[in-house]
Amino acid sequence: MSDRAAAELEQSIRAALQAVPLPDGTALGQSDRLAGFSLNGGSLTTTIRITPEEAATFAPIRAAAEAALGQMSSVTRAMVVLTAERGAPPDLRAPSKPDAKPAAKPPVLPDVRHVIAVASGKGGVGKSTTTVNLALGLRALGLKVGILDADIYGPSLPTLLALHGKPRVDANRQLLPSEAHGIKAMSIGLLVDEETAMIWRGPMVMSAITQMLAEVNWGALDVLLIDMPPGTGDAQLAIAQGAPLRGAIIVSTPQDLALIDARRGITMFRKVDVPILGMVENMAHFICTDCGARHDIFGSGGAEAEAARLGVPYLGAVPLTMELRAASDRGRPVVAFEPDGVLGRVYQDIARNLVARLPA
Ligand SMILES: Nc1ncnc2c1ncn2[C@@H]1O[C@H](COP(=O)(O)OP(=O)(O)OP(=O)(O)O)[C@@H](O)[C@H]1O
Numbered sequence: 562m563s564d565r566a567a568a569e570l571e572q573s574i575r576a577a578l579q580a581v582p583l584p585d586g587t588a589l590g591q592s593d594r595l596a597g598f599s600l601n602g603g604s605l606t607t608t609i610r611i612t613p614e615e616a617a618t619f620a621p622i623r624a625a626a627e628a629a630l631g632q633m634s635s636v637t638r639a640m641v642v643l644t645a646e647r648g649a650p651p652d653l654r655a656p657s658k659p660d661a662k663p664a665a666k667p668p669v670l671p672d673v674r675h676v677i678a679v680a681s682g683k684g685g686v687g688k689s690t691t692t693v694n695l696a697l698g699l700r701a702l703g704l705k706v707g708i709l710d711a712d713i714y715g716p717s718l719p720t721l722l723a724l725h726g727k728p729r730v731d732a733n734r735q736l737l738p739s740e741a742h743g744i745k746a747m748s749i750g751l752l753v754d755e756e757t758a759m760i761w762r763g764p765m766v767m768s769a770i771t772q773m774l775a776e777v778n779w780g781a782l783d784v785l786l787i788d789m790p791p792g793t794g795d796a797q798l799a800i801a802q803g804a805p806l807r808g809a810i811i812v813s814t815p816q817d818l819a820l821i822d823a824r825r826g827i828t829m830f831r832k833v834d835v836p837i838l839g840m841v842e843n844m845a846h847f848i849c850t851d852c853g854a855r856h857d858i859f860g861s862g863g864a865e866a867e868a869a870r871l872g873v874p875y876l877g878a879v880p881l882t883m884e885l886r887a888a889s890d891r892g893r894p895v896v897a898f899e900p901d902g903v904l905g906r907v908y909q910d911i912a913r914n915l916v917a918r919l920p921a
Contacts (some may be wrong), residue, residue, distance in 0.1 A: 571598045574607055577633050581625045584618055589626060596644075597765075601754050603637035604727055605630055608644045608765055619643050628734065638727055638736075640752060642768040669774050669805055673707070673782045675919055677838065678800065678809040680830070682822025684791035687843035688812045689717040690889050691879065692788040694904070695810075695841070697896035698912030700743050704783040707738060707745035711773065711800055712790045713766050716750030723892025727751060735778035742897040747777045766790075767799040774804050793829040801833045807919065808838035810876065815845055815859040820867050827871055838876075838918050840868040841911060845878035848903075855880070874918060877911040879904070 578590035589595065589609070597608045609626065611619050623641045630639035670676055679695070681688040689712065696706045710718035718724065722741040728751055729737045736752075738745040749769065779785060787804060790796050801809075809830045813823035827837055842864035847856040858881075868875040879885075885904055888895045895904040 567598070570600055571595075573633065574598050574605070574630065577629050578626055581622060581629055583622065589622065599753075600635065602727060603635065604752060605633070605636045605639045606642065606753055607640075608642045608768075611643050616643060631730075631734070638730055638752070640769075640772070642765055642772065644765045644768055669803065670779070670785060673779060673785045673805075675784045675807040676787065676804050677784060677915075678787045678789050678804070678806055678830070678835070679812060680789040680797065680809055680826050681791050681812045681819075682793060682824070682826040683819060684715065686791075686812055686814045686819055687879070688712075688791065689721060689788050690885065691810075691812045691841050691843055692786050693718070693721045693889075693894050694879075694896045694908040695912055695915070696744050696784075696786050697742060697894055697900075698908040698910075699784055699916070701896065701900055701909055702912055702916060704916075705781065706743075707747070707779050707782045707785045708788060709773065709777070709785060710746070710748035710750060710788045711770050711796075712788050713749050713769065713796065714790060716748045718746055718748040718788065719750045720892060721889055721894060722746055724748065724751060731778050733778070735776055737778055742894065745779060745782070747773065749773060766796050770796060770799055771803050774800070793825050797829065798833065801830060801835055806835045808836040810838050810915070811840045811873070812843055813840060813864060814843055815864045817863075820864060823867075824871065827873060837873045838915060839874035840864065841876050842878040844881035846880050848880045848882045850883045874914070876914045877907060879907055879911075 575590040575595065578595070579588045581589040583589055583592060594610045595607060596610055597606070599606045609619060609623060623643050626641045627639045630636055630641065679688055679692040692708055696708050699706045708718060710716045724739045724741060724746060728739060728747065731737055736747060738747040739751070740746070787800060789800060811823050811826050813819050823840065830837055845864065846861065847858050849856065865875045882904065885895055888898065895902065896908045899905050
């Protein structure tokens, strides 16, 4: 966007926010709390800087700002993110009202029976591939399933499920998930372009994730899988604490280094009292495309032994195959297209093992 276009965008956003008052009576449109204006194919994003103590007071202001920006002619979807940074400058602090009660928070994901995080200690181990095919395996068992792609720095759900276009919004201004192969899906990648998300700082990432948890109309679901950002930092903790998690699944490859990271992930969930439902070992062994022979490149049984050592159920092993990578990259998940193939059966077995561990 040119400097001029950026200035014009900021100007029209500020004009649209003139009618939204702040607690001190001034207009949000004139406030230096506004930052980060972006418009991408009708999807508008901006942020309001607050202090952590102001989060409850600003929740209705954020909603009013989204409603006002949603009225702009060029905007199909407005997303306003509250960003609270530690040590924010004192001029951002609104006069505190000692008698003000924090706004009551609506329950998060009330119609989902089991919210399950799919996590990995490090990136690239196949967490998203596992999430999609496990979701399809659960669907094959007759469950209503959704996937929330919260991997803000590398959302892969749009590619894996060949999703296109911006999500629609319902009459209550909730986002409607896309649907593919009988699975509902929402990805941060459908809302914000990758470059914008890459430059977001920690608090913005967390606010965006928290809002995604609260603002998608999933309808009734048996299982919602959350594809977590890789690692064990603040964003992961925000989800672990902000979503009503029934449990977590850890995806790991069999190498010792990946298993060390997986252990970190398990420790993080245990710290916040989220039970570990099991470990999935991905790229466990290599199946040769030409001869079909199996090669245990990293030795065999390492991840299963590690899971036993950590007291974590072992849900199953997915081989490293060319077919899986190629199918994923083409947005044709193996379980949807070849449910009775070797990989299709592997993921359905993992889905059955998972269901067996879910509370009634
Ligand atoms: N079992 C497998 N066999 C072959 N390729 C695989 C397998 N699992 C994943 N891959 C490939 O590995 C790459 C990374 O997978 P994926 O995106 O699922 O990992 P991730 O852990 O979600 O990564 P990130 O956390 O960085 O988003 C993709 O190209 C995917 O197709």
